[in-house]
Amino acid sequence: MKSTARIKQVLVLLVGVIAIGSIGYQLIEKWTLFDSLFMTVTAISSVGFEEVHPLSRAGRWFTIALIVTGRGSLVYGIGALTAFWVEGDLVNLWEKRRMERQIAALRDHIVVCGGGETGRHVARELLRTRRPFICIEIDSTKEEAIRKLGEGMLYIIGDATTSDVLHRARVEVAHGLVACMPSDKDNLFALMSAHELNPTMRIVTRAVAHDAGPKLLKAGAGAVVSMATIGALRLASAMVRPNVVDLLDAMLREPGATRVQEVTVGPAVVGQALSELKLQERTGVIVFALREGATQRHVFNPSQERVLQAGDVLMGCADTEQHAALQRIVTEG
Structure with a gap:
């Protein structure tokens, strides 16, 4: 049982015992509600006050039962509260230590x-x-x-x-x-x-x-x-290019991680034509844009015969695995 549910159970139990004790003294001893409540709390808490009024034989038997059940409920409640505090403290401490180890790495x-x-x-x-x-x-x-x-x-x-x-x-x-x-x-x-x-x-x-x-x-x-x-700019785009905006929104909202990704050309493929890398066949990614490393100029829909230079950045839609494969190809060849 979760600690919060246990605390709720304890509260219901204690309130129930006090209510039963108060009603019991009213029925058995014909006391007022206040006197019955005071006697119930005194019996459960064991503070040692004298009886409010002399008890009948039936009242004494009822008090014995009330003390046993009431103090048992009280001990259980104290244990539940202690467990709630200790467990919560330990869980928070464990989570903090775990997070510190992960941050350090x-x-x-x-x-x-x-x-x-x-x-x-x-x-x-x-x-x-x-x-x-x-x-x-x-x-x-x-x-x-x-x-x-x-x-x-x-x-x-x-x-x-x-x-x-x-x-x-x-x-x-x-x-x-x-x-x-x-x-x-x-x-x-x-x-x-x-x-x-x-x-x-x-x-x-x-x-x-x-x-x-x-x-x-x-x-x-x-x-x-x-x-x-x-x-x-988003407001303007939503007006004049609604389908493009919807596509980009879907890309960000859907559970998958397909995004417009970028990879930087490494020394291993410098001087090769884009077609030689066979990126679509090997990764399923189509390169739709390129940023030149030397001039920082963007080239859209680059030709497959385009020769790659150091610092060029290739862009295409890819998920996490495709992006990793694309990165590996343009880095290692």
């Missing part, structure tokens, strides 16, 4: 600064795509909402703008950081602290104010996302 992960509504949406997408990550949230009242995001959620309740908390999140060996706190100032401090600890990591930050973007980029952000701008 993190490497090449993503640090999500902010566990509010935006941060939880980021976390859900990372969970769906099976990316290792940890969430940092300063408000302890949001802890339960963060835990409910998924099994094995890793998080820290602390201030993401401080180096100490970022160090606990292993920013030094992280792949990237997402700053999505509700304040531009907090996001700025977080990315500056993170950039100092890990200058090579990719940092993506949320911008609240319309003029915050340039400052965040100057401070070290690799990309700045304006919620107002993205929302406006």
Whole structure:
């Protein structure tokens, strides 16, 4: 039986014993409700007060039965409360230690600064795509909402703008950081602290104010996302390209992890034509776009005869397994 159900059972049992005792004294001894209640509580709690009124023989037998059942119920209740406290404490301690061990083993992960509504949406997408990550949230009242995001959620309740908390999140060996706190100032401090600890990591930050973007980029952000701008573009797209928007929404909502993925061309395939890799035959992925490493220019629907160069980035729709296979091919050949 769960501890919470046991506590409810104890409360019902104690209330029932007190009610039966009070009614019993009223029927047997013809006492008032208050005197009957007082005598019942005195008998159960064993405080040692004298009888309210002299007891009849039947009243004494009833008192003996009340003491036995009442004190038994009281002892059971104390045991249940103790178990509830100890079990809850032990479970929380075990979960905390387990999470600390998992955090200590993190490497090449993503640090999500902010566990509010935006941060939880980021976390859900990372969970769906099976990316290792940890969430940092300063408000302890949001802890339960963060835990409910998924099994094995890793998080820290602390201030993401401080180096100490970022160090606990292993920013030094992280792949990237997402700053999505509700304040531009907090996001700025977080990315500056993170950039100092890990200058090579990719940092993506949320911008609240319309003029915050340039400052965040100057401070070290690799990309700045304006919620107002993205929302406006989404509204326009939903009007003029409804089917495309529905497709992208379905891609994000469906249980699978099929996403528009990207892979960077490695030295092993530099100089080869796209057709030589046989990506569609080997992985089922069609490359629909390419970003040139030298010019950063995007090429849509690249020709199969396109010769790959160092730093080129290939893009296509793939699930987690297809993405891993694609990465392996463009890295190892």
